[in-house]
Amino acid sequence: MAKKLTPQSQDFSAWYNEIVYKADLADLSPVRGSMVIRPYGFALWENIQKNLDQMFKDTGHENLYFPLLIPMSFFEREAKHVEGFAPELAVVTHAGGKELEEPLVIRPTSETIIGEMYSKWIMSYRDLPLLYNQWANVMRWEMRTRPFLRTTEFLWQEGHTAHETAEEAEAETIQMVNIYTKFARDYAAIPVVTGEKTVGERFAGAKMTLTIEAMMRDSKALQAGTSHYMGTNFAEAFDISFNDKENKQAFVHTTSWGLSTRFIGAIIMGHGDDKGLIMPPRLAPVQVVIVPIFRKNDAEAKEAVMTKANGIANELKAQSIRVKVDTRQGMSPGFKFNDWEQKGVPIRLELGPKDLENSTVVLADRLNEAKETVALDRVVGIMADRLEQFHHKLLKRATDFRDEHSIEVDNYEDFKASIEGNWLLVNHCGSEDCENQIQKDTKATPRCIPLEGIKSDGNCVHCGEKSAYERKIIFAKAY
Ligand SMILES: [Zn+2]
The missing domain is CATH 3.40.50.800 (Anticodon-binding domain)
Structure with missing residues (x-):
């Protein structure tokens, strides 16, 4: 008999590491921090890809492909973006036996090179909106890696759109997070909570970041997809301007949105039990x-x-x-x-x-x-x-679990006493310092301000200042 899996209740993290390899989803790569996705894992990714891709196309998006290498100078044009990504960049300095005149970055995300091209493609309001998506690999040099959850190279899709107005771009940002929400629920049987990130948790260079947060079987949160409204930040940095309807020059409003092989981690940890994986039927490689x-x-x-x-x-x-x-x-x-x-x-x-x-x-x-x-x-x-019944039973099991482990607390003593094993819904003041203090004390971070949820009804759970948000926000430990 093969050795049994470590029970989840004994060591969830050991369970995860064992099942990834035992179920033939992935294998270790000779290069630290990257992984080989084996056929069973890749078939799951292909099913994710196929269904999401159809949802993108049904909402008017087209696929295209940008190159892997990006000139280093592109990253320096948007200050916050370079600051956010600098520590994780992998850079090519030599090629063809010579040192390159300008180092080339292996893309950690493609906003910069896409911005450069959009500035050439967009001249007039007639060129808008641009609704493009690419399926690609990206590289972020992570120090601590785990298969699917955090690997130096991973697969994803990144959507990049450009619009005439802020309203249109914001509507696109919301539409795409709603697509992720629907996909998670209807295909993966994962009842995610959809919400906005607080300022401190936003994507580098974004004005608004929307997220889907999934609860794992150890009650930790996993950010499973994000959608960002960039305002005109990238348009200004890359001079993506256009002649508007009044014949004036204006900057476009851009969005970006992505979902990666991390989502496989959400399926593993969102449904699995002591016997192993439980595949949602609509994505299962073998039903x-x-x-x-x-x-x-x-x-x-x-x-x-x-x-x-x-x-x-x-x-x-x-x-x-x-x-x-x-x-x-x-x-x-x-x-x-x-x-x-x-x-x-x-x-x-x-x-x-x-x-x-x-x-x-x-x-x-x-x-x-x-x-x-x-x-x-x-x-x-x-x-x-x-198979249909299986999907609904799996979704109900995950929904019940999420609801049982989501609780409202209104003072910091209760917060500290209940943060292990729960998502906490709290009033919060919105200050980054206050968020950081909570994280220092408890390792919990603000996951999102839910788009739908319970109204704020008091002062900040930690510092007692006035609530900054209309709704109670979720704090949890996260992957
Ligand atoms: Zn506070």
Whole structure:
């Protein structure tokens, strides 16, 4: 028997590190801080990509591609941006056997090079809005890395749009965070909280940062996608100006928004349990696995079981259900059951000679761990509905968990006593110093000012100054 996973309650962090490798999502790379995404992990990313990409296109966005290397001087044009990214930049100084005249930065994000190109492409209000997105890799030289959550190189999409007015750009920023919210809920079964970042937590150079925050099974928060309104900061730094309708020169208003392979970390930690991953069916690389059972030397039984297993698989495929027949040799059925449980496949079918005799199949549900016997002539017909139910049960489980661990506190003693294992909804004064003091005392940071939520009803939970926000804000420990 393979070594069991460390239980989440014993050491959540050890559980995470073990399951990433055991479930074949990723492997260590020879270069510190980067990772190899293995086929099972990459198939999950492809499903994330495919569905999000369609949502972007449905709202009028087009994909394009910018180069990996950006001249160093571009970063120096927007002061806050360079300040925010300087410590994480990886820089190419030599190429072709010579030192380069100007060092080239491996993109940590592409606002600067995109700004440079937009200044050439945008001349008139007729050129607006520009609604572009790119799927790419980026590099941020992180000191402490963890697979999917924080790696020096990661995959993402970055949307970059330019608009005539502040109102239009703000509406775009909100539209895109709403798309992330819907995607998280409807595809990943993750009930994120959508909100605005406080000033101290904003993206470098942004005027407004919107975020989706997901609660993990250890109750910590994970920022799973962000959408930024940049005002005219980048337009001024890169001279992206246009002739407006009154024939005057004006700067465009820009936005950027991104979701990365970090989202895989949210799926792992937002749903997984002591047995391993639990894949949300709408993104699962394998939705149904069929494990054929027969004795090694019984060729007749093997043929009958395999024929039926392949037949079921083909009928499920015809319904666009992602199905796999586990034909691996030299492994016991018990080992295979365990393996697919670890990989979080929502539904497993077990089929052996006895089942064939009775015209039945055993159906195992990864979420409630129940096994039931289903008639062979019914199993294909019920599957799409079972996967739908699985999605809704998973979403409900995550929603209940989030709500049970979200509590209102109105004094700092209660704050300190409840911050472990909870998200705290509090009145806050909005001061960065006050946020920093809370972080120093408790390691909790302001996650967001929810777009919808409970109205502020008193003074700052820490310093007693007047609340700065209309709604109570969320403090939590975060990844
Ligand atoms: Zn305060």
